[in-house]
Amino acid sequence: MNISQAARQAGLTPKALRYYESIGLLVPVRGENGYRDYAAADVATLQFIQRARACGFAIEEVRELLSLYRNPSRRSHDAKALVAEKLAQVERQLQSLRVMRETLAELADSCPGDDSPNCRILDQLAGGK
Amino acid sequence: MNISQAARQAGLTPKALRYYESIGLLVPVRGENGYRDYAAADVATLQFIQRARACGFAIEEVRELLSLYRNPSRRSHDAKALVAEKLAQVERQLQSLRVMRETLAELADSCPGDDSPNCRILDQLAGGK
DNA sequence: CTTGCGCCCTCCCCTTAGGGAAAGGTCAAG
DNA sequence: CTTGACCTTTCCCTAAGGGGAGGGCGCAAG
Structure with a gap:
């Protein structure tokens, strides 16, 4: 083929x-x-x-x-270990992405999104609390 | 500095x-x-x-x-658009990772994880339903 | 004064998992 | 015979730096 x-x-x-x-x-x-x-x-x-x-x-x-x-x-234990390790890694990535999502959502919520230059997104990225 | x-x-x-x-x-x-x-x-x-x-x-x-x-x-709209786009992208990655987690969890569950060579993980990856 | 240690510099190669494109050979149909 | 679709190899490109080599600079101790 x-x-x-x-x-x-x-x-x-x-x-x-x-x-x-x-x-x-x-x-x-x-x-x-x-x-x-x-x-x-x-x-x-x-x-x-x-x-x-x-x-x-x-x-x-x-x-x-x-x-x-x-x-x-082979021992099925070894395959399962690979899967378990990958699963743990995926969980870590999920957790990391959840934190990002939370932060991004807060940023988006805090900004009016209009034609004015006032932008809390940029202020917060700049360190403004 | x-x-x-x-x-x-x-x-x-x-x-x-x-x-x-x-x-x-x-x-x-x-x-x-x-x-x-x-x-x-x-x-x-x-x-x-x-x-x-x-x-x-x-x-x-x-x-x-x-x-x-x-x-x-600047217009705060533009910053908010960038954040919204990134948020959407993060959501897509989350969804993709959730699918992976689900699949990996099913694979792990289906395998005894002992010293025998019988491994449903490898069978399923090979296409065995 | 000089030695040593820690910091700094530039330059180069390495990473993942292929994508894109160029230049040329091959196959099947009209 | 030609055309178009497919195949080949080779090279460069991606993101965001990490690692290390080779060499210069600065400051304190001997």
Whole structure:
């Protein structure tokens, strides 16, 4: 299968697939003409990658997940640990974004938003209490 | 004031201050010895930058905010628009992270996390329903 | 006076996960 | 045979600095 079709099937872009090959994450075979030829198993792997990425895993973490997936003597504990760690990280990002949202909402509320130059947003950013 | 002290007062790093200078965001004067010399007003500007960054504004957005702050004929509407747009963006990121958290939580729950290789996390990432 | 330590300078490479574009080869259809 | 769509490689670009090398400056102690 050509790169564009494989990418479509996995919900990715051809550029991403070339990138994954360049970092050794998924290296397809090549046809006579030099074109990458993605096997069905490759597409399945690409879907795995896409799902893991959608869960917030970085590429190197996806590599670990794939390594576990391919290792028949893995322990499910190890996969769960990766997920738990990612979950904790996502929680931290959520908390950080909630703080930002709160601050931004307060800023927006404090400003009339009219044609006058009086702006409590800028005053507060400048340190005015 | 030297770069390290200015950075400390603003809750930033010397490296960040050098970067801000390199992109023309805040250019301090130089002393005889070539050292950057941050005036009190510069430190206030750095604090403005730090607060805006903490709210999630990108550097180019901070530049706009600073430009409004320095423009006496600004309209508070413009500042409020920037804040509202950033707020909407933060909401989108929150929503995206909530989806990730949900998915990760389901994955974690479905996996025993023991020494066996049976792992529903990896199965689900592989497309197993 | 000089040594040492801490601070400062510039310059360069590194990070994530690809996107965009250029220059050229290939394939299938008309 | 040509055209257009697809493929290839290679290079540069992103945000916001971090890390480190190599070298200069300032101030206190010996």
